[in-house]
Amino acid sequence: MKNRINLITFYTIIAFSIFLCGCGKTQFTKETHKRELEFTRQFEMLTCEKPYGKLCVETDDEEEARTVETFIDNCFKVAGIEDVNNKCTLYFLTSFPANELQMAGENMFIFSLDDVINNNGNASFGRLLTYVAGCDMWISCGLAGEDTDVNEEELKEYYSNEDNRAQLSLAGLRFIDVFQDEEEIEKVKQTAIAVVKYAKKKGYKNINSISDNKAEIINGWLKSIGVDYSLEECSADKVKYFVGPEDEKLDYILIDNLALYIKGSPYNGWEVNNINQLDRYFSTISDDLKGIRDFVTDNNILDNEAVNKPVRCEWSGAHALGTSFAKPDSNTISLQAWVALPHEYTHIYFTYLNRTNHEFLNEGIAEYLGSYLNGTAMREYYVSYYTDEANKDDPAYDLINENMDVTENFDLMTESRLFIKSSDFLDEYAVPLLSEDGWSYQESGVFVGYLIENYSVDEFMKIFTSEGRDMEENEAVLQRYVDEWRESLSE
Numbered sequence: 001m002k003n004r005i006n007l008i009t010f011y012t013i014i015a016f017s018i019f020l021c022g023c024g025k026t027q028f029t030k031e032t033h034k035r036e037l038e039f040t041r042q043f044e045m046l047t048c049e050k051p052y053g054k055l056c057v058e059t060d061d062e063e064e065a066r067t068v069e070t071f072i073d074n075c076f077k078v079a080g081i082e083d084v085n086n087k088c089t090l091y092f093l094t095s096f097p098a099n100e101l102q103m104a105g106e107n108m109f110i111f112s113l114d115d116v117i118n119n120n121g122n123a124s125f126g127r128l129l130t131y132v133a134g135c136d137m138w139i140s141c142g143l144a145g146e147d148t149d150v151n152e153e154e155l156k157e158y159y160s161n162e163d164n165r166a167q168l169s170l171a172g173l174r175f176i177d178v179f180q181d182e183e184e185i186e187k188v189k190q191t192a193i194a195v196v197k198y199a200k201k202k203g204y205k206n207i208n209s210i211s212d213n214k215a216e217i218i219n220g221w222l223k224s225i226g227v228d229y230s231l232e233e234c235s236a237d238k239v240k241y242f243v244g245p246e247d248e249k250l251d252y253i254l255i256d257n258l259a260l261y262i263k264g265s266p267y268n269g270w271e272v273n274n275i276n277q278l279d280r281y282f283s284t285i286s287d288d289l290k291g292i293r294d295f296v297t298d299n300n301i302l303d304n305e306a307v308n309k310p311v312r313c314e315w316s317g318a319h320a321l322g323t324s325f326a327k328p329d330s331n332t333i334s335l336q337a338w339v340a341l342p343h344e345y346t347h348i349y350f351t352y353l354n355r356t357n358h359e360f361l362n363e364g365i366a367e368y369l370g371s372y373l374n375g376t377a378m379r380e381y382y383v384s385y386y387t388d389e390a391n392k393d394d395p396a397y398d399l400i401n402e403n404m405d406v407t408e409n410f411d412l413m414t415e416s417r418l419f420i421k422s423s424d425f426l427d428e429y430a431v432p433l434l435s436e437d438g439w440s441y442q443e444s445g446v447f448v449g450y451l452i453e454n455y456s457v458d459e460f461m462k463i464f465t466s467e468g469r470d471m472e473e474n475e476a477v478l479q480r481y482v483d484e485w486r487e488s489l490s491e
């Protein structure tokens, strides 16, 4: 009997302890945020550790901090998020540092405290899901608007007009006002809300299941509102679009390890003029950049950490004249033409490995990897040029169309090789390097491609890094390959 009582007491204590741990309130710690690069001001905050990382709320009122904590927990619950891969630090602040100080890749995100305490928190909700869960913008927008009424009759009418159907892709950039007008954005937001509501009703419970079945869900919804149309293909965003905490303006675009800041308009006269072209560009660029990183990794040129380091890119194409360039010492790119991004991105990885005095080898690998192998936008630009009758007075039009299949197997390395073989065209069309090498971009790219494809990546890298050889010896090896390549052009 005595034993029994002890056992009961024992279990009671255990149960009570579990109760205490499980239902206990989070303990907040008072901290002073010291001045750092990201915040030039100092402020008091309450902080706590959470499964997703650290929460920092700029307040001395514990009730307020708890409201924010509950708000985030609810967001995750609504979105069906159970686990977060990359731990992050979330700041809820009363005022913000300049947008551009929010560095992507740091996993540190800033939100408006006012939006959560005094508003409906919808703006923070969307950003939270994008940042922490990598959620596509249309899903976070749809989830945040679940309590909003949508006029499906109006949407039916809107999508019955085929001019509006590009909006149905619900690509992230269609939610942001630098790219299109306010009315279109409003329609896209309404669509996102309606489609997510439909998805939930059909049993898609979390963001992954909604994202994985995007086309099926959108097509099901279209049918349900009586629009006789279905999307053939509709993929998840490979690019993430981040809006700032204050005004929902575009802050930056994240393409894997590349953070792209757009200042002003993303359009320029000669390559990207409208949102459909930009949509197409952003749907291919991620694969191109991945192709370059895979090349570097698969050939053991750099280790994983070096390959995945954050790269910052500033787009200024619309309002500045000049050329695109990479600054590998600070991992930054200044971009003036969308087609040049893979080329400049290649420089970030290769420039420092060049131990020769030859700039043409550095430009050659950038052309070969960035334009010839992974330059979808560049390739498409030239295909459209050589298939456009309007350009048929250009002598290059005939040269290319007579010698290669422009639509099916068009490749830029073969095109450049044709120019080089035809010496008149080389002088007229090849772009000379800025250095005094005497080489053009085309020659550099084709030569490096020849070396890699006829010998190996290792053989190219041996010359490029002058590994295990003195300069003179390396020069002699390089010269032999150059002579051999020039000989091959007459074949």
Ligand SMILES: [Zn+2]
Pocket: 343, 344, 347, 363, 366
């Ligand atoms: Zn270059």
